[in-house]
Amino acid sequence: MTLLGMRRKTAENDDARGTGPATGRLDRFFKITERGSTTGRELRGGLVTFFAMAYIVILNPLILGGTSAENAPVDVAGGWLQTAQVGAMTGLAAGGLTILFGLVANLPFALAAGLGINSFLAVAVIGDVTWPEAMGLVLVNGLLIVLLAVTGARSAIFNAVPRQLKAAITVGIGLFIAFIGFVDAGFVTRTPGGPPVQLGDGGSITSVPTLVFVVGLLTMGILVARKVKGGLLIGLVATTVVAIVAEAVLQLGPASDDNPGGWHLTVPTLPSSLVSVPDLSLFGQFSFGAFDRIGALAATMLVFTLFFTNFFDAMGTMTGLAKQGGLADADGNFPRIKSALVVEGVGAVVGGATSSSSNTVFVDSAAGVGEGARTGLASVVTGGLFLVAMFLTPLTAVVPIEVASAVLVVVGAMMMGQIKEIDLTDFTVTLPVFLTIVTMPLTYSIANGIGIGFVTWVLLRFACGRARDVHPLLWVVAAGFVVYFVRGPLTAVVGG
Numbered sequence: 001m002t003l004l005g006m007r008r009k010t011a012e013n014d015d016a017r018g019t020g021p022a023t024g025r026l027d028r029f030f031k032i033t034e035r036g037s038t039t040g041r042e043l044r045g046g047l048v049t050f051f052a053m054a055y056i057v058i059l060n061p062l063i064l065g066g067t068s069a070e071n072a073p074v075d076v077a078g079g080w081l082q083t084a085q086v087g088a089m090t091g092l093a094a095g096g097l098t099i100l101f102g103l104v105a106n107l108p109f110a111l112a113a114g115l116g117i118n119s120f121l122a123v124a125v126i127g128d129v130t131w132p133e134a135m136g137l138v139l140v141n142g143l144l145i146v147l148l149a150v151t152g153a154r155s156a157i158f159n160a161v162p163r164q165l166k167a168a169i170t171v172g173i174g175l176f177i178a179f180i181g182f183v184d185a186g187f188v189t190r191t192p193g194g195p196p197v198q199l200g201d202g203g204s205i206t207s208v209p210t211l212v213f214v215v216g217l218l219t220m221g222i223l224v225a226r227k228v229k230g231g232l233l234i235g236l237v238a239t240t241v242v243a244i245v246a247e248a249v250l251q252l253g254p255a256s257d258d259n260p261g262g263w264h265l266t267v268p269t270l271p272s273s274l275v276s277v278p279d280l281s282l283f284g285q286f287s288f289g290a291f292d293r294i295g296a297l298a299a300t301m302l303v304f305t306l307f308f309t310n311f312f313d314a315m316g317t318m319t320g321l322a323k324q325g326g327l328a329d330a331d332g333n334f335p336r337i338k339s340a341l342v343v344e345g346v347g348a349v350v351g352g353a354t355s356s357s358s359n360t361v362f363v364d365s366a367a368g369v370g371e372g373a374r375t376g377l378a379s380v381v382t383g384g385l386f387l388v389a390m391f392l393t394p395l396t397a398v399v400p401i402e403v404a405s406a407v408l409v410v411v412g413a414m415m416m417g418q419i420k421e422i423d424l425t426d427f428t429v430t431l432p433v434f435l436t437i438v439t440m441p442l443t444y445s446i447a448n449g450i451g452i453g454f455v456t457w458v459l460l461r462f463a464c465g466r467a468r469d470v471h472p473l474l475w476v477v478a479a480g481f482v483v484y485f486v487r488g489p490l491t492a493v494v495g496g
Helices: 003-016 024-030 039-053 055-064 083-105 115-125 131-151 153-160 163-184 208-225 231-250 296-324 337-354 363-370 376-389 401-421 427-443 446-463 472-485 487-495
Strands: 111-113 188-190 197-199 359-361
Touching: 024 376, 039 231, 039 363, 039 376, 039 401, 055 083, 055 111, 055 115, 083 111, 083 337, 083 359, 083 376, 111 115, 111 337, 115 131, 115 296, 131 153, 131 296, 131 337, 153 296, 153 337, 153 472, 163 188, 163 296, 163 363, 163 401, 163 427, 163 446, 208 231, 208 401, 231 401, 296 337, 296 359, 296 363, 296 401, 296 446, 296 472, 296 487, 337 359, 363 376, 363 401, 427 446, 446 472, 472 487
Parallel strands: none
Antiparallel strands: 111 359, 188 197
16 A cells, blocks of 8 residues: 555544544645545644744744843844834744745745844844844845745755755754754753763753653653654643643742753743733834945845855755655655745745744744644644734743753654665765764754755765766855855955
8 A cells, every 4th residue: 555545544544533634625725635634633733833833932032132222132223122022023924924834835834033043133243234224134035035936946956955965954953953952941051161061950950840841751752652642732731731830839930040940931830911912013124224334245245144044944944844744755855845935935034024033944843743734734723823822922931941842852853763764885975964964953053964964965976986976056055055154254354
């Protein structure tokens, strides 16, 4: 029996149990039965993805904004963004784009403000430009990505990537999101001296929030191993209840230098109010004045950095998610790839127009895919919840980052399975694959891992007399990555 036939048979069995596939227009539009899924799985997947990503509505405003000029990133003109406004636009952009992605691309991937780019804007860009000008650069970056996607150039680059590197990207992302989960939960921390990282505090687990993470990780792992339907969602809800009880009894409070044993990002307490009115006044607050303020060359280098990070982070993430969900073929290609790449580019445009930073496909979508989501219906559910979250910000803060982190680690383990598709007997494959996988978590960047893999793949093939095996576009992209990796000195030369 074919894989598609097995999926349809599974869906039919689920239907007999009352949890079967959607019927009629909904099923035909999203191809739910065709992809071996059911309505229940899509709804659960969309819900799990939202809870795995809900932290972005809290975290993005903390990175880009503040409550005053004293605790916010201040631009070259003394301007700053208010957290409440950024939070509202973060939810609006993520919700609208994720619904659009689900309807157009029909894939269970959610979009939100990318953490790499928003940090880059807050730390490295606004010292030279204003916030509206920085968002204008994000918008230009998005327009370039959309142009490449519409013309087919982005798909051509995607297709030029060898299948071994596509599988390595999936594995690397699995390690990356697991590492993110470990760090966010306090399971892995920096050391004052010696090795770069350590287990917990001083080599041991000393805080209750990190212990809650461990409990959640083991609970979800057991449920998934036993193939319990909705295992990730059940584990997430159950561990959140444990966290709420722990906070109510122990009064741990938020983590700080004086309280290292507290909760990171959000404290799991029942909110005193459920509804908050969103402030959407940041919409349209962008400018293209950076090209005049710092010069065309310097502004172009900033756009180049944004472009490479945005372009290849998204490509790697979508490759990994599609392979994890069994939606990709042997070469890593997946349905409606051109539409997916176009909408993802629109995410950067919308991010600039809303001052929420570039929006891209979130690797946290792997949580929903791990729950069984296979169609855009899950994305529509996630997007709808993001729009609701604009009004229910206090409620979204109930799930602590330690619980969401447990989901990421479990899903990272799932994605590791793709390594079986890579033949590691050829060292011209082994080294690029290895560097792709380890560079992502070690540099905290998907784009860096992809770039190192591309450059190494091209150079080894050339050195071994197999240059003809390399797609011409891969040479171009590898050369672009070389420029990307030395952009610091180049920017200094341009600035000088």
